[in-house]
Amino acid sequence: MAICIRTTDYSETSQVVHFFTRRGGAVNLIAKGAKRPKSSTGGAIDLLAEGELVFSTKTSGSLGILMEFSETISRAGLRRDTARLNGALYMIELVGEMLPPSDPHPDAFDLLHNALARLGQGDAPAQAVLAYFQWRLLRHVGLLGGLDHCTGCGMPIAEMPANSNVYFSSTLGGILCEGCDEASAEKFLLKPQARAGLAALATAEAGQKTPLPEPQASQANKLLAYHFAQQLGKTLRMTRHIIKAEK
Ligand SMILES: [Zn+2]
DSSP: OEEEEEEEEOSSSOEEEEEEETTTEEEEEEETTTTSTTSTTSSOOOTTOEEEEEEEEEEETTEEEEEEEEEEEOOHHHHTOHHHHHHHHHHHHHHHHHSOBTOOOHHHHHHHHHHHHHHTSTTSOHHHHHHHHHHHHHHHTTOOOOOSBBTTTOOBGGGSOTTSOEEEETTTTEEEOGGGGGGOSSOEEEOHHHHHHHHHHHHHHTTOOOOOOHHHHHHHHHHHHHHHHHHHTSOOTTHHHHSOOOO
16 A cells, blocks of 8 residues: 655656555655556556555656556545645644655554545544654654653652743753753744643553543644744745644
8 A cells, every 4th residue: 555645746747756655655756657548557646545556666757657547535535624734734744744755654644644544534633643744753753752750850740830931842842841951052942832741742642532622623633733843944835834833
């Protein structure tokens, strides 16, 4: 199985398509003639399309060659709703940036597949699905440390006074209490909603069904997107569409 995570025009009739495959990780393929309606792919391949992929690693320059792609999962539910669609586009952009080509990540594939399926359901809380996806992807790539205590002095986050300033440092990969905040110049102030959101995500990851209300989910998303941006050294194109501006 493969999910289309990026496309670029190559010529009038051909595309370069970046797929995230379950078995082989990310692959970059040239789809010759894909944009012709009678091509083997039935026309241009869209972002988020998921299906069976046949390709050859015989290269055309640095690209593999797409032989056949048949879309088996429709993302119609996702495409109807802008907020859900933006969340999905952010997820595939993140996967494309975080996971190097030709490096298999079946767990990350399943994570993406499941998150896209959930987002496409009308009753799914979009911000919560996105927050959990970011959390799990950070865990997968080894960028999620212990967020339940201060990385400076070890104080448990539950014991930090509610009205004190608590920070997250991407460089240190953890939390800083008010007393330790000078340990890093790079830091992100955690609002109470973000703290609660992170606690809920940790509980959910431990296998307990946990509600993640919208304000907590969106504050957690903001922090997790910040962490990715710091690690990548850039803000992703879709970030501003998934993070709500502060009022
Ligand atoms: Zn501390």
